[in-house]
Amino acid sequence: MLRETVGHLRDLPRYRQILTTLVRYGYHDVVAALHLEGIIRPIERVATGGEATPQDRPRRLRLICEDLGPTFVKLGQVLSTRPDIIPEAYTVELAALRDDVRPFSFRQVVRILEADYRRPLGEVFLSLDPEPVASASISQVHRAVLMDGRTVALKIRRPDITKVVQADLDILKNLAQLAERRLGFLAPYKPMALAREFERSLKRELDFTIERRTMQRCRELFSGDPTAHIPYTVEEYSTPRVIAMEFIEGVRIDDVEGLRAMGVDPAAVAVSGGRLMLRQIFEFGLFHADPHAGNFRVLPGGVVAPLDYGMFGQLDATLREYIADLLTGLIVQDPDRVIRALDALDIRGDNVDPKALRRDVSELVQTYSRLTLDHINLGLLLRELIAFIRAYHLHIPPDLVLLIRSLVTIESVGRTLDPRFDIAAQLEPFLRRLTMRRFHPLRMLHQSARTLEDVQRIATLLPDVLSQSLASIRRGELNVRFDLQGFERLVRQLTRASNTLAVGIVIAGLLVSSALVFREGGTSLAYSGFASGLILSLWLVWNMSRQ
Known part of the structure; x- marks a missing residue:
């Protein structure tokens, strides 16, 4: 059982740490249900924080995530976005997970930057602030001034974070597989599928190249929008574990008094910020998946600047x-x-x-x-x-x-x-x-064209398929039983469907050609085309309602 559960002996200490933390915070029942008590040392089973009451379990789960480090902090944050899986009390509590963790040393920052830039930092920056602006579970941000005078934010990935995260992800997948087998009530939520999806999203977040491309794409999409400002990236000083980007000052979007002090109407910011996000979702299909207030700044003039492009939905x-x-x-x-x-x-x-x-x-x-x-x-x-x-x-x-x-x-x-x-x-x-x-005419025309292409492809393949099937029948490899009940009705339905499709194509062609003629000034001919299209459309709707 130990080999099945643990997988690799080198992961045993981390397994023990995870399970001991669960027990310490009152989640004995989970460890027992997974049949993993044997991994915990006897003395560690005694040193517990007592039984967790139902009301207290959400808070204790948050503390477990905080104790177990970056991977579990991210897991808790992801679970806080899944009210379809866990109760609201848990999502609310996990949403409060602190992402501002102890920063790693400035010496390590210098070592990472010099290794990635392959030159002394004195040749890159006029100044580099040793105190981080922000420190999160995966990265931290430092303010710097480039040689050309531009102020940038350096988002730097934590050293060795990929190794730590990968080991934890392997353990989580093993535990998810075990939970799917032994905790029947979790089966509808497919723990293994969730673990794989979490692994995919976390690995994408660890690759700063993906985040940088997302920033560049968003900057292009909003290039003509005066109410939005997307930070630029400095490609020369960006790597898979460092992003050099424009430093954004501004006021937090939910700081109502700060907005008023800047001379900005909060109600106008609400509209422009909402419009920015809705454009991302419904116009571009690329949207900020972690849009809490701390990830948005408001610049003079009410311009909204989104920050942190690590978690995006498509x-x-x-x-x-x-x-x-x-x-x-x-x-x-x-x-x-x-x-x-x-x-x-x-x-x-x-x-x-x-x-x-x-x-x-x-x-x-x-x-x-x-x-x-x-x-x-x-x-x-x-x-x-x-x-x-x-x-x-x-x-x-x-x-x-x-x-x-x-x-x-x-x-x-x-x-x-x-x-x-x-x-x-x-x-x-x-x-x-x-x-x-x-229902745009051009789209309907394109869809009709694709349908005809599919029909043509099927018609091209059909002779070969029939030939191979007949050959198989002759060799006795295939037995075919024909049931022609309702065949005539099927033929009528197919004929009616093909006629409907043909009329639809004609209508789309009429509308598009009439629009082009109208644009060139032929109003009477265009109106005739529109009228014919309308009549055919009404007939088509009536004909379809009879089917």
């Missing part, structure tokens, strides 16, 4: 449209639309009763049926949605959880700045644009 165009459907369904209290969106987003569970699911979704959205848009507390609505997902043990993509957390944080910070801040109203134009984009 959403492709299709996923953004499904999310728009989900949010629209919640806002307009349409349970059927919510259920369709949940299914499209692959938010599903095992052995779920569809009737009970629809009933509870209806109850959730009907709670807000008498409220107008400006009175809907979207943060509360999303938290209730998460509680609903958790109650049904539905599986939810990690990036979608990060998105929901971001929206809740946006509303929370926005209402700190302006109690009348209405995120639903801020969301509305983004959701409307995503919905309209789905």
Whole structure:
């Protein structure tokens, strides 16, 4: 059993430290359920902090993460973003995990910089502040002035952190595998899948090259937005474990008095900051996944500057449209639309009763049926949605959880700045644009073209497939039984579907060509084309409703 659980003898001391810490903070039951008491020394089993009451367990879990170091601090922070997995009392407590840990020595800072720059620091900086501006579990930040006079922030990864983290990740994966086997109530949450996802996200955060590319991409995306400022990076002095970036002063976004002292209206900052985040999510599909107030500064003129690009979520165009459907369904209290969106987003569970699911979704959205848009507390609505997902043990993509957390944080910070801040109203134009984009004539034309390409590819492959199948039948390798019941109906349906597709392509072509003709000044011909397209569209809708 020891070999199965521990894997490598060299990890045994760390296993013992983790399990002893769990016992010391009152999590005896977890160690016992995993059958790992034998790893703990007898004297360590006695030296405990007593039994943890249900009310006290969240706080003790936070203390466990803090005691066990960087990997577990990050694990706790990630779990604080997963209310679909753990109860709210735990997410609230873990969200308070301190990331400001004891800094490593300035001597080590100099050693890392000189090794990466391959020259004395006197040739790089006019000055380098030995006192860190911030110190976190993975890195710390020092202020420096380059030879050209620019003030930069140096984000430096902790020495040997990758080795420490990798050892802890291996242990976490082994423990997750054991928990999945021995703690049946955890099976719906797939501990191994969660451990692998955590490993992926943490390794990405450790690679500063990825963070630097994210900063550069965000800077390009917001280059024309006067309300946003993305720090520039200094490529010459950036490496996989050092990021040299513009030093941002400013005022914390939630410092209302500081904003007023700077001559900035907090309500305007709430709108511009919310718009910045919503553009990241719904326009670019690349969004800040840790948008707490400490990660945003406000510059003179009300310009918002996001900091820390280590944790970002990504959403492709299709996923953004499904999310728009989900949010629209919640806002307009349409349970059927919510259920369709949940299914499209692959938010599903095992052995779920569809009737009970629809009933509870209806109850959730009907709670807000008498409220107008400006009175809907979207943060509360999303938290209730998460509680609903958790109650049904539905599986939810990690990036979608990060998105929901971001929206809740946006509303929370926005209402700190302006109690009348209405995120639903801020969301509305983004959701409307995503919905309209789905029915844009050019997109419909492209989709029709792709469908025709698929049909052509299938038609090209079909003769070969039939030839191989017939050859297999002749050789007695394949037995085929034909059942032609309903075949004529299938043929009619396929014929109707192909006709519908053809008319759709014609409509799209008419609308696009009419728009081009209208642009060139041929108004009468363009109007005729638009009218024909409208008539065909009405016929198409009527024909489809008969199917």
